[in-house]
Amino acid sequence: MDTELFRRIWQTHIENHEHGGHPTVSEMYDFLITGNLSDGNSILAHLSRCSVCRAEFHKMLEALKETEALDIALPQLAGTKNIGGFLKIDTEGGKYTIIIQRSLKEKDIGMITVEVAENYREKLEGDAIILEDRKGRKLLEGTIVNGQVSQKVRDLENIDIQRFKIRRR
Ligand SMILES: [Zn+2]
8 A cells, every 4th residue: 555645645635625424434444445536535525624534544544654554453443441351442444353351360461362353264364463552562473263363461551552453473
């Protein structure tokens, strides 16, 4: 994906568009990944008027630029503020679900699972992946078997849950 191209396209569309409803995060993400301009035009038009969505769009853009991410998750957009006992978040590309479960006995230890969505099971089986938080802390590293990877994680409180990134190992 050529992110510079998107930046340019976006900048040229900043003028005089009708204000529509907010696109969903998934719609913006799809547009970023596929570059489909027939759907993208209405999104670009909206971004030109809406600073809230524009900020989110740029956040995604930056997240995708940082690495050759396979997928990203932005839990704060789903309204998740802290981990609590359980966090479950679908990635924006819809390929994975990230699940964090806190141990009942030891509060700072938990289990992290990356689950592959039903539609991608066959395709992604056997992939070696790495899950990182926003600060680049490696939370999980493993091979997808039977549609998932799990790993014990320590220091749960210090996971930066504002953004997760899944990349190839
Ligand atoms: Zn908006």
